[in-house]
Amino acid sequence: MTDTPLLELRDVTKSFGSVQALTDVDFEVRSGEVMALVGDNGAGKTTLIKCVAGTHAADSGEILFAGQEVHIHGPKDAARLGIEVVYQDLALCDNLDVVQNMYLGREAHDRLQRLKEPPMEQKTAETMKSLAVTTIRSIRQPVATLSGGQRQSVAVARAVMWNSKLVILDEPTAALGVAQTEQVLELVRRLAHQGLAVVIISHNLHDVFETANRITVLRLGRNVGVYEREQTTQQEVVAAITAGMPTKVSGIPQTATGAAS
Amino acid sequence: MSTDVQVVGQDAGPPPEEVSASGVEALVRRGLDNLKSGNLGVLPIVLALVFIVVFFSYRATNFFTSENFGNIIIQMAGTTMLAYGVVFVLLLGEIDLSISYVAGIGALAVAELQKPTSSGSGMSGLIAMPLAIGICIVIGAVQGSIVARIGVPSFVVTLAGFLIWQGVIVYKLAEPGSIIIQDRWINYTGSYYFSHTAGWAIAAGVTGVYALVTLGGIVGSVRAGLKVQNPGLIAAKLLGIAVAAFGVIAVCNRASIQGTPLGLPLAGVIIVVFLVVLTYLAKRTTFGRHVYAVGGNAEAARRAGINVARIRILVFMISSAMAAIGGIILAANVNSVDTNFGGGTLLLDAISAAVIGGTSLFGGRGEVRNAFIGGAVIATVSNGLNTANYNPGTIYMVTGTILLLAVTLDTVVRRLQVKSGR
Numbered sequence: 001m002t003d004t005p006l007l008e009l010r011d012v013t014k015s016f017g018s019v020q021a022l023t024d025v026d027f028e029v030r031s032g033e034v035m036a037l038v039g040d041n042g043a044g045k046t047t048l049i050k051c052v053a054g055t056h057a058a059d060s061g062e063i064l065f066a067g068q069e070v071h072i073h074g075p076k077d078a079a080r081l082g083i084e085v086v087y088q089d090l091a092l093c094d095n096l097d098v099v100q101n102m103y104l105g106r107e108a109h110d111r112l113q114r115l116k117e118p119p120m121e122q123k124t125a126e127t128m129k130s131l132a133v134t135t136i137r138s139i140r141q142p143v144a145t146l147s148g149g150q151r152q153s154v155a156v157a158r159a160v161m162w163n164s165k166l167v168i169l170d171e172p173t174a175a176l177g178v179a180q181t182e183q184v185l186e187l188v189r190r191l192a193h194q195g196l197a198v199v200i201i202s203h204n205l206h207d208v209f210e211t212a213n214r215i216t217v218l219r220l221g222r223n224v225g226v227y228e229r230e231q232t233t234q235q236e237v238v239a240a241i242t243a244g245m246p247t248k249v250s251g252i253p254q255t256a257t258g259a260a261s
Numbered sequence: 262m263s264t265d266v267q268v269v270g271q272d273a274g275p276p277p278e279e280v281s282a283s284g285v286e287a288l289v290r291r292g293l294d295n296l297k298s299g300n301l302g303v304l305p306i307v308l309a310l311v312f313i314v315v316f317f318s319y320r321a322t323n324f325f326t327s328e329n330f331g332n333i334i335i336q337m338a339g340t341t342m343l344a345y346g347v348v349f350v351l352l353l354g355e356i357d358l359s360i361s362y363v364a365g366i367g368a369l370a371v372a373e374l375q376k377p378t379s380s381g382s383g384m385s386g387l388i389a390m391p392l393a394i395g396i397c398i399v400i401g402a403v404q405g406s407i408v409a410r411i412g413v414p415s416f417v418v419t420l421a422g423f424l425i426w427q428g429v430i431v432y433k434l435a436e437p438g439s440i441i442i443q444d445r446w447i448n449y450t451g452s453y454y455f456s457h458t459a460g461w462a463i464a465a466g467v468t469g470v471y472a473l474v475t476l477g478g479i480v481g482s483v484r485a486g487l488k489v490q491n492p493g494l495i496a497a498k499l500l501g502i503a504v505a506a507f508g509v510i511a512v513c514n515r516a517s518i519q520g521t522p523l524g525l526p527l528a529g530v531i532i533v534v535f536l537v538v539l540t541y542l543a544k545r546t547t548f549g550r551h552v553y554a555v556g557g558n559a560e561a562a563r564r565a566g567i568n569v570a571r572i573r574i575l576v577f578m579i580s581s582a583m584a585a586i587g588g589i590i591l592a593a594n595v596n597s598v599d600t601n602f603g604g605g606t607l608l609l610d611a612i613s614a615a616v617i618g619g620t621s622l623f624g625g626r627g628e629v630r631n632a633f634i635g636g637a638v639i640a641t642v643s644n645g646l647n648t649a650n651y652n653p654g655t656i657y658m659v660t661g662t663i664l665l666l667a668v669t670l671d672t673v674v675r676r677l678q679v680k681s682g683r
Contacts, residue, residue, distance in 0.1 A: 075564065075566060079566075087564065089560075091558070091564045092558065092561055093557035093558040093561050093562065094625070095553060095556070095557035095625035095626055096553060096554060100553075100554075104554055104561065104562070105554075105562065105566040105567045106565070106566070107547045113547045113548060115545050115547060115550060117481075118481050118482055118484070118485030118487055121485070122487065
C-alpha cells in the first residue's frame, strides 16, 4: 500500500433540488486495496460513485487523483484517468460476443474505420488469462449464452483491460448464485493483488468481509466511519449502517478504530 | 441471466471447431451444432425457397426457364433494396414506415430531373440519380433526428412520413398524372443486360475477389497467431461462391427474348453489390458494430461512449437512401412514375423480406443477407403465382402465410434455446 491515496474525495456535497444526497463526504482508496462502500438504500453510495465516474458533477468539494486535484466532467474524463465503473446491470450487449463487448465503444480500427479483429481477439484472450477467467469456453460466443458469474467476469475484465488504475464495482454479486459469487469475489481480490485500487459497493456484508481491506460507511449522505476489516465485526458495521452518528473525520485516518460508535 | 442456475463450468458453449476434420465433415458438424443449439440461421428459408421453386416448376410450364430467372432478379431488385435498409432499422429495434413513399420521392425526383424542359433536354440520369438519393438522405436525416434527438417514437415519425411523402407524390403528380422516364441511364437499372462475355468476366471477378479477401483474412489471423478456420471449410465456401456465380451467368446467358439474346441483368449486379457493401458495413466496421450494440442494449452502448443518437440518425439515412435506390429501380421497371407509386404492398413486402429472412423485430439480431433471401422468396412466390395463373389474392395469402410460418419457427426455436439453458 502506498502512502498517498490513489483517489481522495474531500468534503464532496451534492444535492438534487431540495434533496441533499451527499453532505461533506470524505472518501479514499489506495492502490492495491479493496475499499468497500456500504450503507442503506439512499445513503448516497451510488451518487458518490457517479461523482467519481463523471455522470454527476459534485456541487462542491474536491476530488484528488494520485494526489492531484482533478475535474471529472464525463465518463471519458474518468476513463482517461484510469477509472472504470462496472455497473450493477452490467452494461453488456447480449447479442454481441465476448470480444465485441470487451471492446464496446473502443474498437480497434484503422483509418477507414475497419475493425481489426485479430488484435482484439488476442488481447481479450490475454486479459481473460491474466485474470484467470477460465470458465468461458470461447470468447467468440455471444454474452447471452454465458452464466451470470461469467457475464460479471466479462464486465470486470473489460474494466481492467484499459490500463485502469481504479475499478469501481456496483453491487457485483447482487444477481448471482453462491458458486458464481465466490468466483467474482475471487476475481475482485485478484485485481487488488495486481495493484489496482478497487471500490466495491455492496449490500451484502458477507461479501464485503470476504474481500475488503477497509470499509467506508455512509448514512443519509454523510460519513459515519471507516473501519479496518481486521479490527471490526459485522455487528459493528451493521450498527453504523443503521444508526451510526454522522462523524466528520478530516482526511480520514488510515485506521479509524472507534471513530463511530 | 436469472434463469441460469447451473454450476459454473458446465455451461455448454459451442464446442471449438475441430481443426483436423475435412471440409465437408466440418460443414456438416457445424450444421449439426447449429441445429442442436437452435441456431438455424437462413437454412429453413433457403429450404422453403427450394420448395417454392420446385412447386412452381411443376405447376407452370413457363416458370422454370432462364428467361423467368432473369425476370425474378429484376422483380426482386427494388423491394430488396428497400429491405436492405429495413434490416439496419430493425437492428436498432426501430421501424421505418416511410420507406415506400420515400422510394416514391426518389423516383419522383429522378423523373422530374430527367424531364425535358422547354429550353432543351433534361438532366442526365447519371446526375439525377445521385441527386434524388441525396434528397432522400436528407429526408432520412430529418426523420432520424426527430427520433434520436427529440425522442418521438420512430413508428409515429415514420408513419407521419408515410402520409406526408405520399401527399407530396399525389400533389406533384395531380396535374400530369404520371411522368414518363426517357433517360436511358435510369431505365438501365431495370432493363440493362450484360453481354455474355461481360457476364463471365463478372463471375470470374466475384470469385477472384472473394478468394483474395479470404486469403487476406487467413494471413491476418496467422500473423496474430490465432486459430485459422478449417481449410476444408474455406475451400468449400470458395467453391460454393464460384459455382453460384458461374451458375447464375450460365442460366442468364441462355435466356433470349424474341431471338435477341439476354444475359445477366444489371439489377442482379446491383443487388449483389449492395449485399456485399452493406454486409461489410454491418460486420466489419465500427459503425456496424455500434448499430448491433445500440440494438442489443442502448444503455450499455451509451455508457461505453457510443454516440447513440448519431448511430440512429445515420441508420435512418441509410434506410432512406436504400429506399431511394429501390424506388429508382422500381420506376425504371415500368419506365414511369404515377400517383400510385410507392403504394400497394411495397412497404409490407420490404419489411416482410427482412423479417422472413430472419431479422428480429426487437433489435440486435439480423443480417443484410436476410433481406436478400427474403426478397428472393417474395419475388419468387409472386412471380410463380402469376405465371401459374393464380388469382392475385392468392399472392397475398401465400406471402402472409410464409411470413407467419417463418417468424413462428424462429420464435419456437428461440424458446427451445432458452429452455435448454443457453
